[in-house]
Amino acid sequence: MCCWRKRAASPQRLWLFHESDRMSAEPLALVGAMDRDRYVATLFAPADRRPHLFALYAFALEIASIRAHVSEALPGEVRLQWWRDALTAAPSGHPVADALLMTIKDNKLPLQPFLDLIEARSFDLYDDPMPDWTALEGYCGETQSSVFRLATIILARGEEPGGAEAAGHAGVAYALTGLLRAFPWHARRGQVYLPARLMQTVGLTRADVVSGTDSEALRAALADMRARTRHHLAEAQQRVKDLPQLLKPAFLPLATVASYLALMERKDYAPFATIIDMTHWLRVWRIWRQSKK
Numbered sequence: 001m002c003c004w005r006k007r008a009a010s011p012q013r014l015w016l017f018h019e020s021d022r023m024s025a026e027p028l029a030l031v032g033a034m035d036r037d038r039y040v041a042t043l044f045a046p047a048d049r050r051p052h053l054f055a056l057y058a059f060a061l062e063i064a065s066i067r068a069h070v071s072e073a074l075p076g077e078v079r080l081q082w083w084r085d086a087l088t089a090a091p092s093g094h095p096v097a098d099a100l101l102m103t104i105k106d107n108k109l110p111l112q113p114f115l116d117l118i119e120a121r122s123f124d125l126y127d128d129p130m131p132d133w134t135a136l137e138g139y140c141g142e143t144q145s146s147v148f149r150l151a152t153i154i155l156a157r158g159e160e161p162g163g164a165e166a167a168g169h170a171g172v173a174y175a176l177t178g179l180l181r182a183f184p185w186h187a188r189r190g191q192v193y194l195p196a197r198l199m200q201t202v203g204l205t206r207a208d209v210v211s212g213t214d215s216e217a218l219r220a221a222l223a224d225m226r227a228r229t230r231h232h233l234a235e236a237q238q239r240v241k242d243l244p245q246l247l248k249p250a251f252l253p254l255a256t257v258a259s260y261l262a263l264m265e266r267k268d269y270a271p272f273a274t275i276i277d278m279t280h281w282l283r284v285w286r287i288w289r290q291s292k293k
Contacts, residue, residue: 026095027051027058034061040284041252044291045155049249052107052154055099059083060147062096063117067124067191076125080118087114108158113146129196129206133228136195137172144178145171151250152243161247166239170251173232177257180225180264181276187212194221212272222271226261233257248291255290256283 031054032039042053063083070076083097088111091098103109120142123130130136148167155161179186179193186193192209199205202224204217233254240251256278263269263276278286 027054027099030058030061030096034065036280036283037253037256037287040287041249041255044252044287045249046246049155049157051099052103053151053249055096055103056147056150056154058096059100059114060117060143063121064124064143066121067189070125073125077122080122080125083118084115087111103154106158107154109150109153113142113150116142117146124191127190127192130193132195132197136176136193140172140175141168143171144175145169147171148174148250152247155247155250161244163239163243163247166236166243166251169232169236169239170254173229173236173257174253176225176229176232177260180222180229181260183222184272184274187272194225198224214271218271222264226264229257229261252287252290255286259286 038057066076066079086097145168148170152161152163187209190210202217202220
């Protein structure tokens with residue numbers, strides 16, 4: 001039932017895998033195409049940890065992208081159920097699912113965070129309002145904080161790594177940044193992740209957002225969301241300082257967050273039109289610089 005697109009891994013990417021590695025290069029190709037920050041950050045992890053990290057990140061991307069590939073909620077729910085079943089099934093030939101199963105087994109990863117992530121992503125299939133900050137941060141925690149936490153377990157080779165609070169704040173900061181960057185696309189397809197209570201406070205309606213109406217109220221709501229993102233980023237960075245060096249690669253994607261927020265704070269920022277991204281070499285430089293701290 002679950003569809004997936006075939007992507008060929010380029011020869012220069014295959015050096016990331018040991019010759020004896022049993023895992024598909026498909027997760028690497030997916031992450032390289034859809035999450036460049038995590039792709040570059042993973043290059044700073046030990047070589048034998050990279051395939052497992054790519055499998056984890058590819059799974060998160062597969063689940064996150066379901067809404068974009070379905071026209072109705074029901075087919076999306078079917079795909080989510082396929083992934084729930086895949087977590088406890090035998091290898092199926094699906095390259096990401098099979099790589100994930102191997103990663104879970106080899107690193108003794110708990111299943112519940114994966115199930116919680118799938119359940120949280122069911123929100124994406126509908127156009128329901130995000131009630132308040134508690135609901136939004138909970139959504140961010142289940143969809144991204146869990147990924148940071150699982151990445152630290154992989155880097156610790158299945159042992160208890162610590163750093164749960166760092167992963168919690170990191171995931172919220174990373175998820176909120178992603179939602180802010182994707183704001184124009186979400187608005188066009190009727191998705192509004194701004195908390196309803198925040199919108200009410202600034203005098204913004206869902207109709208304003210989905211119709212593409214720029215306003216001072218919208219900009220105030222987005223500024224509030226950026227401020228909340230900066231708070232979680234600062235909290236994560238403070239806690240990461242105290243973690244063992246071996247866990248640091250899991251948090252390197254945070255190196256780009258402040259730059260994305262700064263682009264959204266420029267005077268020429270247009271919420272429905274400005275593409276928030278950076279050049280590949282600037283991304284590499286920021287992540288490399290963070291890896292040296």
